[in-house]
Amino acid sequence: MTLADFEPQLLRWRHHLHRHPETGFEEVNTADYVASVLSALGLEVHRGIGGTGLVANLTVGEGKGVIGLRAEMDALAITEAAEGRAYASQTPGRMHACGHDGHMTMVLGAARLLRERRNFSGTVRFIFQPAEEHGRGAKAMMDDGLFERFPVDEIYGAHNMPGLPAGCFATRTGGIMASEDNFVIHVKGRGTHAARPHMGVDPIVIGAEIVLALQTIVSRSLDPSLPAVISCTEFITDGIRNAIPSNVVIKGDTRSYSPDVQALLEKRMREVSTGICSTHGAECTFEYTHEFAPTVNWAECVPTALAAATAVAGAGKVDGNVQPMMISEDFGAFLRIVPGAFVFIGNGDTGATGGTPLHNARYDFNDSLLPIGARYFAEIARIRLPN
Ligand SMILES: [Zn+2]
């Protein structure tokens, strides 16, 4: 085999995946396709880990080290709006609008580079996870014994980033992407005639007080050097215009970069909500669910990511201290268990090719990143598994 057809092959893989998007835990054809490519490269493929997830192993030489390279397989429930795009989604209501088609292709490309160059000694595991978008797939794979069956010393991942110039790398030590938690506060008062409020317990006034008080948690309870966001996103009542309702449901979302901050937000939000309700004689139920762990890069792994990025892109295109982003990423769940690092790879400046935002119906992964990302992942393995 020769690498002469490498870049055309990356394009074929990516465009096939783009044409056939599938959402979380339904990535059946996607997993079939990825497995067939990996098998054709001569790798040992293990299917059905956490639903549609799969792992392929490549061992070269006698080295004992094991490195995991991860890609995510799911698309979004969005109808693609890209006139003239030859490889547009063939499934209405489904679209690779986050570039996971590109991420899969980069990791497949790394598999091919490492398979042909054999310039390392040890084992590389290519990990393809389902259901990243809803923050469920990493946990499903781990619950299914991912790291017991396929242990890794370190794991690496990447996400394309519109707004960052194409091919530039950015990462940082510590929190790089936020946790996402969701909350539901149910305020149960007592409905009454709108003109006779003293006969009831008004959950709207109580709920409004809760919404405002929640905003004091970040400003008054949290160390000012630690970032966090609390957003109430829904305020639902069962009332009509001339009656005070009995129930208010407040829903929302919080973000932060550390488990300690997550725990503090949950504790204070519960205290504030139940405290205000009891002051006014309403009942309160408070539910708080963890959707995404924060993505916290390990200090000992970031230098590897930076060295690999520098080898591929040149020092001028590598930022080792990027601002963290408040978006969330299921890769964080892996980093709670094993050391590793996550990088952003620029998909193109705003206004340029690749600058359309993630999750937009016109978004597209920038094909110029495919060989860059493939070389980046292969370089990680080469650095960490020297022969
Ligand atoms: Zn996404």
Ligand SMILES: [Zn+2]
């Ligand atoms: Zn994504």
